[in-house]
Structures are given as C-alpha cells and as structure tokens.
Amino acid sequence: MWTLLSQRWRARREAAALARRAVPDVLWRRTLKRFPFLPQGEAEGEPELRRLTSLFLDAKEFTGAHGLVVSDDMAVAIAAQACLPVLAMGLEPYNDFVGIVVHPGQARVRRSVADEVGVVHEYDDVLSGEAVQGGPVMLSWRDVRSAGPKATLGYNVVVHEFAHVLDMTDGVPDGIPLLPRDIDRNAWVDTLGGEYAAFCERVDADHDTALDPYGAEGVDEFFAVASESFFVAPHTLIAEHPALYDLLRRYYRQNPTTRLAGRAPE
Numbered sequence: 138m139w140t141l142l143s144q145r146w147r148a149r150r151e152a153a154a155l156a157r158r159a160v161p162d163v164l165w166r167r168t169l170k171r172f173p174f175l176p177q178g179e180a181e182g183e184p185e186l187r188r189l190t191s192l193f194l195d196a197k198e199f200t201g202a203h204g205l206v207v208s209d210d211m212a213v214a215i216a217a218q219a220c221l222p223v224l225a226m227g228l229e230p231y232n233d234f235v236g237i238v239v240h241p242g243q244a245r246v247r248r249s250v251a252d253e254v255g256v257v258h259e260y261d262d263v264l265s266g267e268a269v270q271g272g273p274v275m276l277s278w279r280d281v282r283s284a285g286p287k288a289t290l291g292y293n294v295v296v297h298e299f300a301h302v303l304d305m306t307d308g309v310p311d312g313i314p315l316l317p318r319d320i321d322r323n324a325w326v327d328t329l330g331g332e333y334a335a336f337c338e339r340v341d342a343d344h345d346t347a348l349d350p351y352g353a354e355g356v357d358e359f360f361a362v363a364s365e366s367f368f369v370a371p372h373t374l375i376a377e378h379p380a381l382y383d384l385l386r387r388y389y390r391q392n393p394t395t396r397l398a399g400r401a402p403e
C-alpha cells in the first residue's frame with residue numbers, strides 16, 4: 138500500500154519535473170549534433186537520455202562563475218553529457234550533490250601540500266573540472282564545449298568529472314564505485330588494478346598510450362580517464378584495454394562500440 142502510494146507520488150512528481158524542464162526539439166537536436174557520441178534514435182536510448190536530461194536539469198542548480206551566464210544551450214550540453222554514463226542506471230547515483238559551477242575557462246586554484254618534514258608548499262593548479270564529495274561539480278565551459286571535436290582523442294571533461302561522482306558513491310574516490318550485485322568487488326579491484334599497473338608502466342617508459350597519461354596519477358583518475366574513452370572513443374579503449382572495456386561495459390550496462398559503429402571514424 139505504502140509502496141504503491143510512494144510509487145504514484147514519485148511518478149507524479151517526475152511527470153511534473155519533465156513538463157517543467159522539457160528540452161525543446163530544436164535545442165535537443167542541436168545538442169546531439171554538437172556531441173555526436175550521444176545516443177541517437179530510440180534503439181540507442183535517445184528518449185531515455187532526453188528524459189534523464191530533463192530530470193537532471195530539474196534537480197541540479199547551475200551557477201556561472203566570473204560573470205558567466207549559463208544559457209539553456211550550456212545547461213543542456215552539460216546535463217546530456219552528465220546523463221550519458223547513467224543512461225542505464227538512472228540519476229540516483231547523482232543524488233548526493235546539487236550544484237554545478239561553470240567557469241568560462243580553466244580555473245586556477247591555490248593548493249598547499251605539506252612535505253615529509255612538514256614544510257607546506259603552495260602551488261597553483263589549473264583545472265578543467267573538479268568533483269568533490271557532496272559537490273559542487275566544477276566544469277570549464279571551454280572544455281565542455283569542445284567535447285565534440287575532442288572525442289576522437291578520448292577526451293570528455295563532463296564524463297570525467299561524473300565518473301568521479303560515481304566513484305564516490307561508496308564514500309571514497311578509489312576507482313571503485315558502488316557496484317551492482319552482478320559485479321564482484323574483488324574481480325573489479327583485480328581487473329582495474331592490473332590494467333592500471335600495466336598502464337603506469339607504459340607511461341613511465343614513455344610509450345604511447347590509448348588513454349590520457351594523466352590516468353597514471355592514481356587509480357581514481359585511471360577510472361575517470363578510462364570512462365571518458367569508453368563513452369567517446371570506445372574503439373581506441375577496446376583495442377588497448379579489452380578487459381577494462383568489458384568491465385566498464387558491465388558496470389555502465391552500455392556498449393558504446395556498437396552504438397558508435399556506424400558513426401564517423403574516431
């Protein structure tokens with residue numbers, strides 16, 4: 138009885154949100170054209186992506202930094218790309234945060250670290266995006282905007298930051314998100330850890346890698362970088378890391394190589 142009532146209440150609330158935040162056809166078409174790695178057509182899950190995009194827009198708050206005005210085009214561009222990783226999961230993994238701060242370009246932040254003898258060193262870090270536990274998610278609009286042309290390089294700042302959000306669903310950014318029941322945690326740690334170690338060796342030896350060498354910074358970054366490539370340049374990822382591709386395919390419950398098979402070459 139209670140379940141039925143809460144289901145009805147949820148369905149009503151969702152219908153109201155979808156009506157409030159419906160993405161106009163012209164804007165939606167424009168977004169798919171700008172970011173051609175997004176699902177197109179019913180078989181690829183485009184209607185579900187559009188539905189999630191509206192719910193995301195309704196649930197999240199966008200703020201422009203340094204005087205940037207976040208237009209509808211910008212909000213939809215961010216929302217649609219953020220919903221891509223959770224296309225088969227729904228928005229629940231994103232429930233822990235509300236705010237999205239959009240900077241015009243890369244943001245410079247002051248960092249300080251203490252070395253082993255306790256001396257604090259300050260330095261500037263330049264960020265295209267940042268995700269912290271509980272939010273907000275920070276994104277550079279210049280980087281978000283260039284996701285179409287940069288897809289061939291496996292680069293996608295929105296997928297990267299939202300992969301970090303997923304990673305933190307179990308509380309720690311360690312490359313291990315809250316896993317579905319059909320994925321064994323030890324198997325995840327073994328596969329991701331093995332691929333990460335091999336990747337770091339290649340990066341240390343200055344070999345070319347399919348994935349951004351930034352992924353060698355830590356296993357959490359490796360998961361985020363691999364997720365970017367998984368969604369926007371899956372053929373490149375599968376060629377060098379077939380086991381990792383398979384792991385991500387099972388986690389995200391999507392198969393981007395099939396989706397992008399008929400599109401322009403990566």
Ligand SMILES: [Zn+2]
Pocket residue numbers: 297301358361
């Ligand atoms: Zn990162």
